[in-house]
Structure formats: structure tokens, C-alpha cells
């Protein structure tokens with residue numbers, strides 16, 4: 001027993017304490033909340049955690065989050081403009097761009113950005129799958145919506161050089177986005193301006 005309570009309660013406190021932004025006091029409070037909760041309620045939380053780990057996969061087309069081995073909601077939406085692909089770093093960016101209500105394109109989720117110092121090389125991202133999609137053709141535009149910071153800019157430039165042989169128009173979100181900020185936390189208004197004012201990269 002490593003804590004002041006019983007073994008299983010200590011274990012729950014320890015697990016809550018690993019979550020981001022949860023200190024020891026909050027971890028304890030959450031654990032006691034679960035202890036007092038109706039069994040069905042506690043089981044629902046446990047099931048939700050288990051389901052998210054076992055059922056959420058990557059979309060076969062765009063690498064966004066998807067249930068089971070399916071194609072994600074956006075890729076399966078027939079009203080989407082498939083001649084434009086918006087490239088983002090992570091699934092949360094898709095959510096925030098979609099909130100603007102001005103995007104009708106499809107996406108490609110890279111799974112991060114190129115950062116050699118952190119050991120993240122181009123091969124660690126889904127760039128090859130993106131190239132495969134572009135090779136199929138029928139594309140008018142690739143919108144680079146990686147974060148407006150050094151790593152995001154570098155990633156956008158790298159990808160645009162990889163895509164150059166395919167002759168597709170490549171744009172980058174406009175600089176209304178503060179340098180060093182993230183797509184994830186940009187406000188809807190700023191993001192909308194950046195989408196509308198996107199400029200050609202090559």
C-alpha cells in the first residue's frame with residue numbers, strides 16, 4: 001500500500017493524478033466521488049475509457065479519428081469538396097477548423113509536425129499517405145494548416161516541396177494567426193480570416 005487509503009482507492013487516486021492538470025488534491029476528490037457514485041455511473045466512466053482506447057482508430061483515408069476501422073464522418077460525407085485537402089497536425093485542429101463553418105474540404109491529419117531535435121522525422125508523420133492521395137489526382141488545392149510556428153512552417157514547406165512534382169496548387173493559411181500560436185486554440189474569427197486569406201505557397 002503506497003498511500004493512506006486502501007489499496008484499490010490508492011490506485012484510483014494514483015491514476016487520476018496522472019491526468020493533465022490534476023494535482024494530488026483533485027485526484028483524491030475525484031476518487032472519492034467515484035467511490036460514492038452509483039455503481040452504474042462509475043461503470044459508465046470505466047466503459048467510456050475502455051471504448052475510447054479499443055474503438056477509436058484512424059480513418060483509412062485522412063488519418064483523422066474514426067470509430068473502428070471505418071472511414072471518418074468527413075471523408076464519408078458526399079457533399080464535401082474532394083478536390084481540396086486541408087493538411088493539419090492533429091485531430092483537434094480539424095474540430096476547430098470545422099467550427100468556423102467555412103470549410104467544405106476534406107482533411108489530412110499528419111499526426112504532428114517535423115521536429116528533428118525531438119526525433120520526429122517526416123517518416124513518422126502520414127506524409128506518404130498524403131502523397132498517395134495526391135497521386136490519384138483530381139485535386140485543385142492543398143491547404144497547409146499546420147501551426148503558424150517554426151515547426152509548423154517547416155513542416156508546411158517540407159510537404160510543399162514533396163508535392164511540387166504533382167503540380168497541385170498549395171496554399172497556406174493567412175498570417176492573421178499570431179506567429180507561434182496553434183490552430184487548436186485560435187478563435188473562430190481569426191481562423192476564418194486565415195482560411196479566407198490563405199495564400200499560395202508555390
Ligand SMILES: [Zn+2]
Nearest residue numbers: 059062072075
Ligand atoms: Zn477521414
